[in-house]
């Protein structure tokens with residue numbers, strides 16, 4: 617999708633959580649976030665849930681905790 621070409625920059629380090637369709641940047645830059653559930657691009661400052669699918673948009677620290685196994689995703693989101 618074109619919006620993803622606008623969101624990701626060449627050289628961005630990204631990660632992808634298993635069970636989710638869309639990757640996210642490892643290091644946040646700019647003022648946007650991506651919904652890893654539906655891929656919607658959201659304003660980072662106001663978004664705690666996705667305006668498109670209603671899914672939660674956790675902050676990067678939380679996502680990194682999930683990747684490192686410190687935080688477990690509730691079954692309802694898998």
Ligand SMILES: [Zn+2]
Pocket residue numbers: 651652653654655656666667668669670671
């Ligand atoms: Zn979404």
